[in-house]
Amino acid sequence: MSTSRRIAAWFAAGCALALLAGCATGPRVTTEADPRADFSAYRTWAFYSPLAIERDGYETASSEAAKAAVRAQMENRGYRYDEGSPDLRVNINAYLERRTDVSTVPTVDYAYYYSYRARGYVAVPYWNDRTQVYRYTEGTMNVDIIDVRQNRLVWEGIAVGRVGNSREPAERNARINTAVVEIFARYPHRAGASGAPM
Numbered sequence: 001m002s003t004s005r006r007i008a009a010w011f012a013a014g015c016a017l018a019l020l021a022g023c024a025t026g027p028r029v030t031t032e033a034d035p036r037a038d039f040s041a042y043r044t045w046a047f048y049s050p051l052a053i054e055r056d057g058y059e060t061a062s063s064e065a066a067k068a069a070v071r072a073q074m075e076n077r078g079y080r081y082d083e084g085s086p087d088l089r090v091n092i093n094a095y096l097e098r099r100t101d102v103s104t105v106p107t108v109d110y111a112y113y114y115s116y117r118a119r120g121y122v123a124v125p126y127w128n129d130r131t132q133v134y135r136y137t138e139g140t141m142n143v144d145i146i147d148v149r150q151n152r153l154v155w156e157g158i159a160v161g162r163v164g165n166s167r168e169p170a171e172r173n174a175r176i177n178t179a180v181v182e183i184f185a186r187y188p189h190r191a192g193a194s195g196a197p198m
Contacts, residue, residue, distance in 0.1 A: 027161030037154035039189040044082035052093035069180035078191035139163040157183035
């Protein structure tokens with residue numbers, strides 16, 4: 001294998017590793033809080049009804065796992081569940097979407113021609129592009145927190161990431177829990193605490 005081919009192969013392998021490393025870092029999380037909201041006034045919460053994740057009107061294994069993860073995060077922050085008259089309602093939505101990434105890497109190769117003047121073979125470089133197509137499933141999860149009295153969204157967290165192909169319930173639940181934990185890692189308030197973030 002010529003030196004140029006080795007360099008091109010190493011370059012392609014480096015690009016592939018960089019792409020894989022980017023996928024392994026977990027979901028991308030963004031959040032937004034209403035600056036007018038007084039988070040120190042909130043002490044109780046309940047799930048929004050009907051939940052967006054249960055749009056068909058019934059609970060699934062995935063929605064059950066998401067609800068359990070959200071409940072744990074809200075309780076860890078001191079909020080008490082109160083279905084009758086909550087200060088906050090929490091809505092959860094999640095969906096999957098097929099995505100395609102196309103990457104093009106320039107490569108160099110050589111063609112060999114016989115030169116009658118030089119009386120031998122001559123290597124002539126030429127460049128081309130190597131295109132690779134990656135198909136994957138991207139999952140998006142939204143957690144919305146609504147002020148019940150004002151019927152207004154006061155906080156939203158969104159996690160977006162690649163979803164693996166495993167159909168094992170334990171792995172699916174672990175991925176859901178990880179996404180919820182990462183979303184709530186950016187929720188800086190506790191029940192009844194002063195207006196300053198945690």
